[in-house]
Amino acid sequence: MANETMTATKVGNSGGVIAALNSQLADWSVLYVKLHDYHWHVKGPNFYTLHAKFEELYTEAAAFVDEVAERILALGGKPTSTMKKYLEQSAIAEAAGNEDATGMVRTLASDLSGIADRLQQGVEAAEAASDGPTADLLVTKREAVQKHLWMLKAFLG
Numbered sequence: 001m002a003n004e005t006m007t008a009t010k011v012g013n014s015g016g017v018i019a020a021l022n023s024q025l026a027d028w029s030v031l032y033v034k035l036h037d038y039h040w041h042v043k044g045p046n047f048y049t050l051h052a053k054f055e056e057l058y059t060e061a062a063a064f065v066d067e068v069a070e071r072i073l074a075l076g077g078k079p080t081s082t083m084k085k086y087l088e089q090s091a092i093a094e095a096a097g098n099e100d101a102t103g104m105v106r107t108l109a110s111d112l113s114g115i116a117d118r119l120q121q122g123v124e125a126a127e128a129a130s131d132g133p134t135a136d137l138l139v140t141k142r143e144a145v146q147k148h149l150w151m152l153k154a155f156l157g
């Protein structure tokens with residue numbers, strides 16, 4: 001009986017962690033496509049800077065998507081893997097298609113700010129489940145996102 005309770009608790013906590021990880025997967029998958037849109041369509045005097053920055057960010061997004069999905073698998077969960085579900089589950093909207101360079105940076109900063117908040121929620125879920133490796137993964141990403149946010153905000157002045 002005690003064991004059953006313990007198992008139920010563990011599965012319940014892992015469920016919260018897996019949901020948080022799948023939320024990251026959806027956010028970063030939509031952002032990956034959105035960053036390509038920005039990389040291809042950005043125009044103006046900051047073209048070279050932003051074209052390269054957006055590439056750096058989508059490359060980072062791709063690596064994180066794989067890391068998150070494989071962490072979900074290691075926890076016995078199922079990573080979401082269709083664009084339809086990513087769009088349903090992500091808090092990130094696709095590129096509007098009408099933004100200028102400054103608008104792209106402003107939207108990206110807003111998207112990353114939301115992601116930083118959801119990363120923190122994931123850290124808390126992982127800590128509640130005593131899942132150190134997931135907490136570590138999400139804390140590290142949150143630190144990287146905060147650095148990007150500082151740079152994007154500096155760009156915007």
Ligand SMILES: [Fe+2]
Pocket residue numbers: 039055
């Ligand atoms: Fe390119």
